[in-house]
Amino acid sequence: MNYKKRAYDPIDSTVLFCYLFLVILGIMSIFASEYNGVLSSSFFSFKHSYIKQALWACVSGLMFFTILGFDRRLLQFISYPMYVLVVFLLLMVLLVGETTKGQQNWINLGAFKLQPSEFAKFGTAMALAKYFDTPGMRFVTRREHMIVYAIIGLPLLLVAAQGDAGSCLVFAAFIFVLNREGLSDLYIYLGLFIVVISVLALIINPYIIVGISILFFLLLIYWNWMNKQLVKILAVIMIGTCFYATSVSYVFNNVLAKHQRDRINVILGKELTKEAKRGIAYNLNQSKIAIGSGGILGKGYLQGTQTRYNYVPETSTDFIFSAVGEEWGFVGSVILIIVYVVMLQRLLLLANRQTSPYGRVYTYAVVAIIFTHVVINIGMTIGLLPVIGIPLPLLSYGGSSLISFTFMIATALKLDSERQMSMR
């Protein structure tokens, strides 16, 4: 092979194009959600979100090139310190953080606000990758499992303490990474099963679920009577299901905060309090009206009335998809989703062709993080999932979010372009 020393190794152009597409669409949509019909002289004023976002995009670009200039060993070297730093920041948030909308996740640094939970995601990914890269690590012993769970669990508990349900779910998505590294598929199916049981238990009487599951599992046990091992597992699952189904409503009513219950009730179509009707249900309905009124081809850029006239709340941040859906319609929304799918699938490909566990685990974690963000964010704006304050990667307004996603993608690309190095 020909090892010519170049300033930059070639990077994957598909991911780069997707990245640029999303960032530019993001700035355009933020502009659209603030545009009031006239271009005033203060167009370039820094008080506008789109100018700030464009500025953050420039910062991100600089960072992108800086990262491409890094040596991968540096990344590996800073992995653990980075992890320690983000855990420290998460602790600081709990101590001195500012509280907005029931979530305590900002640190005010004067000029701008820092949201450490955004950085915690890739910090954890790096630490996880670094640990899997430990020589002799095979992810089989109990000790290895415990350390892996601890690496993920510590920041998860801290963001949970902040009341940031969205970030919790993102950390939960690390299960896909563990699955890739050898954790059985059963755990993912089990997670899915728990979600289904939870939803069913909230919609219908839990005792009906208990009855049905006992009947179902007894039949399974009857058919597999010869396989003693399977019978044991099935029995455990059956008892677990019964216990879980009956405790869901208790957890729902006593552990979850009131606004979280309201958000779930809206999705499940349950009776709402007056406050919830005026608050979350109204917001969600306005978001659906915005997206639904976009029709097939959309109203055209800068023609969205719902988003521009503030009927949809938080249009530039969490509900930016409403602006896209309204102005670009079904076609535009589908294209946006396809761009995300292409980018994620391409990153998965890059992960799988990584030669070192570090690159593979890290890239896989990046895909899992972005995937969770996209699904939860779009899902909530169209009423599929409860409203959870979580940004749409690269589109939503917010410096912390844009920089952290840029960092993840840039490092993943860097690792890919340098993948031969670990073979040397």
Next chain:
Amino acid sequence: MQRGNESGILEKAIYIAALILIVKLFFLQVLTPEYKLKAHDNVVKKVTIYPSRGLILDRNGEVMVYNDAVYDILVQWNITKDLDTLRLCELLNTNVEFVRLKLDEIKRTTPNKPTPFIKLLDGPTFARFQEHLFEFPSFSVQTRTVRRYPFQSGAAVLGYLSEVTENNIKQSSGYYELGDYMGTTGLERYYDSLLRGEKGYTYQVVDVKNTYKGKYKDGEEDKTPIAGWDMVTGLDAELQAYGEKLMQGKVGGIVAIEPSTGQILAYVSSPSFDPNLLTSRYRRHNFNVLFKDYYKPLLNRPIQAMYPPGSTFKAAAALVTLQQGVHDEKWYWFCPGGYRIGRHVVNCHGSHAVPDVQTALQYSCNSYFCKIYNDFIMDSTFANPAAGYQKWWDMMNIFGYGHTLGIDLKGEKKGNLPTVKYYNKVFGENKWRAATIISNSIGQGEVLATPLQIANAMAIIANHGYYITPKIVKYLVKDNQYRKPVVMRHETGIDTMYFRMVADGLEKVVLAGTARIAQIPDISFCGKTGTAQNPHGKDHSIFSGFAPKVNPKIAIAVFVENAGFGATYAAPIASLMVEKYLNDTIAKKRIPLQERMINAKLMKSEMELNSEQLIKQRKLDSLQKAKALKDSLEKAKIKKDTISKSAPKPKQP
């Protein structure tokens, strides 16, 4: 080096999740068109632009009703902060308590949109407030128009506007919306669809805080309002105001008609009120006061109050008798001082000779008219009295009695001219004769007429045989287009020469008869007094007449309730009206009479009303059921309910 699980669960999960999102989006954006409507409803607000309502002018071009700008002060509660309540009170002339209560109410009902805070603020107060409007950013102004009446008169005929009811909205087939105003009475009501014009609309784009963001589609779907038709009436505004002045302190009505055209010159319902009262900020309070008033100022007496026409009926009675040829002009009758039927006597004013019909009218001889009426009905040419009465009824009916005349106002009553059928029911077929129902001959008994009908009957005599449908409106005009109310010439079929005879008699009434007080210098005034006997109080004073005798310009009927003889109040008032209309001024020697009429106060004060037992039976004659007089009533032993059926009680406004 590959390791671990190659199942690619995340890869599949991405595809599956993307598919689910796309399917949901397909349902939302492609299969649910309602969202487009909802988004439209959110953003686009329809704002009504009210057209200016048509003006109302009198016959000389004087403006009787015009539109004046008033101002509603609106407040949007959710953007109100740091309100300087004291300053606001000072500027708007209100008190702190009012501001607090009103803001509380708005907070509870519509905090998110501009809501009326003070309605119908007058110009000067508004001008002062406007200078300081910038101090109250959540306050805004809505300009509206209200009706103004420079002559402060004509409330009964012009009518007033009020907020539409659910029923009005239904009947207007979608034109009116909640909160609109429409004509409720008088001309405003009758010509509402023309006066109101057509509302315009503008579609505005608003944001979630209801702030104006621009026109929808650049105003493509906007509609400019179309102004209403202006209305020129036949009324004489000065005469109208003069009539109301003469009638102040008295209950009753005046109707003056121009005989040649049927146009109403004056239309007085007394007690009257200043129509401006019902347009001001305090209109609700004022309306309640008027509504509860003992004398019912909201009742439209000229067409809704029914009185016995009394002796004014005799002119028509004489005409039908002459036409029928029962007796001629020179038929001689000696009045023995009354007309006896069985035990009952219709009294007259002492015994005297009546050499001709003119003399009969001049002295209003009761027995003469009883006799000719009796002879008309009992004439041998008729098979029975019922046939004779039917003929008499037919002829009186074409005189305008017993049916509505078709004036352009709602709620006209038809009076009462009892029919053969009615008497058959009461007395039984063939069990009654002229003598049984003799009171009709002198305008008493069951006969009831509205002041309009009596004035109209005079117009027929003035015209020597016909009347034009009485109308208040001459024409409506808009952009050089004209619309006229449909009028018809109604012939009576009575020979002109008989009218000449009767007119001579009516002239004598004023010159040397019962109404000498009504003489007007240089004008030949023909008229007839009437004193309607009233079973529950003092007699009604009535006068009807026309002037001048040759080529008449005005026919008039005056009713003054419980005022005694026709010559006491009704005749002088009628003569003053006629003099005012024909001469524009009142002769100097008649000024004392005018002052006496204006100052006469026949209505009871609030205190008197309270002290009297009248309180127990708070009913006015004009509100009473038709009550036949003793003579015919007692003989017949009529049950009350049969009467009330034939003559419906006037509805209260």
